[in-house]
Amino acid sequence: MTPSSSTKRPSGAFAPLAQPVFAVLWAATVLGNTGSFMRDVASAWLMTDLSGAPAAVAMVQAAATLPIFLLAIPAGVLTDILDRRKLLIFIQLLLASVSLTLMILTSTGQMSVIKLIAATFVGGIGAALMGPTWQAIVPELVAKTDIKSAVALNSLGINISRAIGPALGGILLAAFGAGLTYGVDVATYGFVIAALLWWKRPAMSHSHLSESFGGAFRAGLRYVKSSRPLHRVLIRSFIFYLFASALWALLPLVARTQLMGDAGFYGLLLGAVGVGAIGGAIALPRLRLLLNPDGLVLAAALISAAAMAVLSLTSLKALALGLGLLTGGAWITALTTLNSVAQGVLPNWVRGRALAVYVMVFNGAMTLGSLSWGVLATHVGIGSALLVAATGLILTAFAFHHFKLPSTEADLTPSVHWPEPAGPDYADTHRGPVMILIEYQIAEADRSSFLAAIRRLSDERRRDGATAWGITEDSHYPEAIVEWFLVDSWAEHLRQHQRVSKADADLQAEVHRFHQGTKAPKVRHLINLP
Known part of the structure; x- marks a missing residue:
């Protein structure tokens, strides 16, 4: 069902949860993402067992994000021309098969560096399809006035998962091994598929004007090429994620070598990031009253840089957990702000394709950053690489602060004011x-x-x-x-x-x-x- 913007409902950060379909899909996605974070913790830690080289560990992050960079636009085209509900069900089945494969390889002792990276890459393909599709259905589930809150709730849900998943994954990993951890992830996809089957999405209308894949692909690229507001969002996003990716790429090694932690501590550290993100998401509506989107992104960049700089110098686990809280709050602030602005400058007819470009830029920056910071850490050390990233993040945050993000107030609903032209049959x-x-x-x-x-x-x-x-x-x-x-x-x-x-x-x-x-x-x- 598509909620009417005229329906009288309570407004606020949690207003979208008053829509039953959004609430059910949101809860199912939180559960599914919890399993995904458990899988990611197992994979990242397993790689430190298979190879302790920083470049190899960073390759896990790169393998997860590279497919999203490569396939984001085709995925966005599919999002706009296929039934989004059916596409989401297919994606869940693909991701479940990846985790099942990882479980079998690990349980039978056949896992290797190449197999782990390959499986992670296939999982990245599923994520490439998932990102624009899930984001594109949000306007179908809530009123236009609630889109920003729905985007924030999606980010909150991801970070609830980030708080629970890594910690639970670390406990299972330490107690039972990677095989069982992957198995639990497989089970979570069943709940997501059940929720999608329950959602009775209206059937897509087909007409002689329905777009083909090639035509839709070209139309999406034309839109992105000509949308100056979207250009500003993409540039600001790329710069932020390029430098902020250093923490995600190197955190497993920070936990293991610099902080002398085990798998349980690594999960706890990621859990602290998730808890911080939850706090940031809850505080974000109040922060929006104090700062505009540009101010929020600047503050997020400065806090992230400060956290990376201190983390590069400390060996105290308690301090690292505190820095994880700060990092999570800053990350959710930047992620939600940039995503909300991207959503706000896009009309529905091209939303999937254009959001796919945003996802491509996000993951391209994460992939390039992960590989670069991994190589740099190999040559100069983990702490020095984090310091370089922190310095770059501060400098670019101030340099691009005056390159303002666009307004999202324009009414992009169809006007249908052009008269129907006389033309061929x-x-x-x-x-x-x-x-x-x-x-x-x-x-x-x-x-x-x-x-x-x-x-x-x-x-x-x-x-x-x-x-x-x-x-x-x-x-x-x-x-x-x-x-x-x-x-x-x-x-x-x-x-x-x-x-x-x-x-x-x-x-x-x-x-x-x-x-x-x-x-x-x-x-x-x-x-x-x-």
């Missing part, structure tokens, strides 16, 4: 390309203001499907100005009619107010001959 909608001409009459005094407004409109044309755009004038009548843009096919132009948002309609109204004609600007459609 639906069976011929593959014809193209199509050139759209819009003829304006602009007074000389308004010319510069009109051109400034219509050039802002060009980004909207490209985001919604145009492959090229231009503005021309009549050589004999300079007041006659023609805007033109190309789309791949008649079907793509009809989709463009469905994609124009209310915010875009406001921008178009600003352009049209300069038109001096007695009638609306004349629109023509020129279709390539077959």
